[in-house]
Amino acid sequence: QKEVEQNSGPLSVPEGAIASLNCTYSDRGSQSFFWYRQYSGKSPELIMFIYSNGDKEDGRFTAQLNKASQYVSLLIRDSQPSDSATYLCAVTKAAGNKLTFGGGTRVLVKP
Amino acid sequence: DADVTQTPRNRITKTGKRIMLECSQTKGHDRMYWYRQDPGLGLRLIYYSFDVKDINKGEISDGYSVSRQAQAKFSLSLESAIPNQTALYFCATSDRTSLETQYFGPGTRLLVL
Numbered sequence: 153q154k155e156v157e158q159n160s161g162p163l164s165v166p167e168g169a170i171a172s173l174n175c176t177y178s179d180r181g182s183q184s185f186f187w188y189r190q191y192s193g194k195s196p197e198l199i200m201f202i203y204s205n206g207d208k209e210d211g212r213f214t215a216q217l218n219k220a221s222q223y224v225s226l227l228i229r230d231s232q233p234s235d236s237a238t239y240l241c242a243v244t245k246a247a248g249n250k251l252t253f254g255g256g257t258r259v260l261v262k263p
Numbered sequence: 264d265a266d267v268t269q270t271p272r273n274r275i276t277k278t279g280k281r282i283m284l285e286c287s288q289t290k291g292h293d294r295m296y297w298y299r300q301d302p303g304l305g306l307r308l309i310y311y312s313f314d315v316k317d318i319n320k321g322e323i324s325d326g327y328s329v330s331r332q333a334q335a336k337f338s339l340s341l342e343s344a345i346p347n348q349t350a351l352y353f354c355a356t357s358d359r360t361s362l363e364t365q366y367f368g369p370g371t372r373l374l375v376l
Contacts, residue, residue, distance in 0.1 A: 160303055195353055195367035196306070240305055250296070250321065251365065253305035 155179060156254035158241050164260045171228040173257050175241030178222070185217055185224045186251065188240040196240055199226070231261045266290045267368035269354050275374045276344050284339045284371050286354030294357045295337040296365065297321075297329060299350040306353065312337055344375045 157176050165171045175185075184203055188196040202208045202215040202224065214227040224243075228235055241254040267288045276282050286295065293314050298306040298321075308321030310329040318329060326348060330338045341348055354368040 156305075158305075195370055197367070198364050201364075242306075250308055250311055251306075252322075253307070255303050255305040 154254070155252045156241055156243055158239075158254035158257045160255055161258040162260045163257055164262060165231050167231060167233060167261055167263050169231050171231045171235065171259055171261070173226040173228075173239050173241075173259070174223060175225065175254055176223045177241075177243050179243070179245065180219075180222065181245050182222075182243040184244045185215070186242040186244075187213075187215060187224075187226045188242060188253075190238045190240060190256065192237070199239075228259070231259075233261050233263055235259060236261045267354060267356055267366055269352075269368040269371050271371060272369065273372045275376065277376050278345055280344050282341045282344055282373070284341075284352055284354075284373070286337045286339070286368055288335050288354075288356045288366075288368075290356055290358070290366060291334075292356035292358045292366070293334060294359065295331065296355040296357075297327075297337065297339045298353045298355065299323065299348075300353060300370075301350050309339065341375075344373075346375045349373060349375045 155178050186201045187199045189199050190196040200210045202217045208215045212229045216225045238256040238258045240256045242251040244251050270285045296311040297309040300306050307323050309327050311319050312331045328340045352371045355365040357365045
């Protein structure tokens with residue numbers, strides 16, 4: 153079992169819709185959770201991170217964490233074609249510790 | 264100018280050759296990392312360094328070595344390249360005061376024939 157699992161996709165969503173991405177992790181000791189966006193051929197860039205159970209919103213993005221069920225999700229509201237990318241989930245066991253990445257979910261937003 | 268740079272950006276080499284990938288940063292960060300990325304496998308950590316005198320193995324260090332020549336420089340070497348080391352390699356940095364955020368370089372695309 154991989155430490156961090158994501159559906160590889162592609163997740164196809166129409167422009168203006170909500171894209172919902174899920175990530176599960178195996179280590180109950182994981183404490184910090186991150187979402188990175190990676191455009192094709194480019195380097196990953198951090199979208200947001202979350203530490204506590206519940207929701208965290210940043211613009212059109214919302215991260216949701218449920219430690220009891222060991223999953224973290226990312227919602228993208230009002231999806232735009234520019235959101236078409238691969239989204240990487242990453243977790244760490246403690247602040248400042250090394251990140252473990254999932255395989256990524258490819259998102260395609262169709263006009 | 265980019266804060267994290269990698270050289271070369273693309274490299275083709277032959278099996279058995281020694282190759283070095285270099286990473287430099289102007290962010291003043293003390294922590295540096297090397298990852299490789301293969302399709303569908305996300306990013307996997309090769310080595311990381313929390314300061315100049317600190318080197319740690321990641322999950323896939325076999326066949327690789329690193330050198331932290333200075334706070335700003337972290338090099339990755341493949342002593343004897345093999346075809347399954349064909350991948351996209353990323354260097355990243357982070358700061359002890361903002362540990363959550365890793366800043367990635369542009370990547371080096373390596374092809375081993």
